Amino acid sequence: MTDATSAPARPPLLSVRGLSMRFGGLLAVDGITFDVAAQEVFAIIGPNGAGKTTVFNCISGFYKPSAGAIALQGRSIAGHSSHRVANHGVVRTFQNVRLFKTMTVLENLLVAQHRQHRPPPLSGLFDTRRYRRSEELKIHHALEWLDVTGLREFANREAGNLAYGHQRRLEIARCMITRPRLLMLDEPAAGLNPQEKKDLQHFIDQLRREHGVTVLLIEHDMGLVMGASERILVMEYGRPIAIGTPHAIRHDERVIKAYLGEA
Ligand SMILES: Nc1ncnc2c1ncn2[C@@H]1O[C@H](COP(=O)(O)OP(=O)(O)OP(=O)(O)O)[C@@H](O)[C@H]1O
Ligand SMILES: [Mg+2]
Numbered sequence: 001m002t003d004a005t006s007a008p009a010r011p012p013l014l015s016v017r018g019l020s021m022r023f024g025g026l027l028a029v030d031g032i033t034f035d036v037a038a039q040e041v042f043a044i045i046g047p048n049g050a051g052k053t054t055v056f057n058c059i060s061g062f063y064k065p066s067a068g069a070i071a072l073q074g075r076s077i078a079g080h081s082s083h084r085v086a087n088h089g090v091v092r093t094f095q096n097v098r099l100f101k102t103m104t105v106l107e108n109l110l111v112a113q114h115r116q117h118r119p120p121p122l123s124g125l126f127d128t129r130r131y132r133r134s135e136e137l138k139i140h141h142a143l144e145w146l147d148v149t150g151l152r153e154f155a156n157r158e159a160g161n162l163a164y165g166h167q168r169r170l171e172i173a174r175c176m177i178t179r180p181r182l183l184m185l186d187e188p189a190a191g192l193n194p195q196e197k198k199d200l201q202h203f204i205d206q207l208r209r210e211h212g213v214t215v216l217l218i219e220h221d222m223g224l225v226m227g228a229s230e231r232i233l234v235m236e237y238g239r240p241i242a243i244g245t246p247h248a249i250r251h252d253e254r255v256i257k258a259y260l261g262e263a
Pocket of ligand 2: 053054
């Protein structure tokens with residue numbers, strides 16, 4: 001296995017140690033260990049059923065791991081509810097787009113902010129200045145993110161009627177508007193055309209550089225994985241088979257045999 005010490009010298013934001021997840025007789029994740037440095041783009045790749053999404057589900061609190069430790073800046077989040085994990089600044093997208101499809105694009109970004117600007121109870125009833133200010137702030141942030149994502153012209157369109165690539169972008173905006181520390185993307189390029197994939201790669205890079213976010217990425221598109229990531233973890237049957245830079249992974253014989261193919 002490639003040495004995990006190729007990790008960047010920056011302190012880890014996320015650290016995962018010996019993570020395992022069992023479903024009955026199936027050990028879907030079997031002893032996964034990795035660190036993700038602050039502002040790193042770290043990818044997890046592997047064949048279908050390798051356990052990638054299960055790792056995401058454990059980190060984001062959708063599953064309680066059978067074993068192992070998960071820490072965010074040294075504080076354990078293993079076994080916390082998804083709600084608590086989100087409050088720590090860990091947000092994710094899903095393999096299938098999950099937007100409020102009958103709400104407008106703008107409304108999707110407004111509801112995403114309910115944890116950030118929570119006005120005092122009943123203040124809306126009396127329409128206090130504080131309540132109005134909080135609503136104005138939400139709209140302001142939503143419009144900012146529509147500009148960043150290039151979706152402003154679609155603000156009042158139903159999210160379900162957007163082109164697929166735009167829906168994927170809106171999902172990322174909906175995560176980013178909560179100002180996360182860790183953004184987890186589960187196959188964000190699935191269903192995108194080559195140009196949209198290129199745009200997505202630039203977008204991920206922009207989020208990291210300009211918004212300081214750390215990105216954990218599951219992706220099958222090798223062009224995107226190799227181009228966007230600083231390091232890559234390769235899984236097979238729940239187990240880690242390699243971890244390293246794109247260059248090291250591309251030349252790792254086990255990875256080529258298990259996943260990349262002879263070409
Ligand atoms: N809730 C569950 N109950 C039972 N088995 C599950 C559950 N979730 C996942 N699995 C199984 O765990 C294994 C890993 O699944 P997982 O979805 O993590 O794979 P993946 O690497 O994300 O695959 P893909 O690339 O197809 O998305 C699979 O065999 C899957 O059937
Ligand atoms: Mg998956």
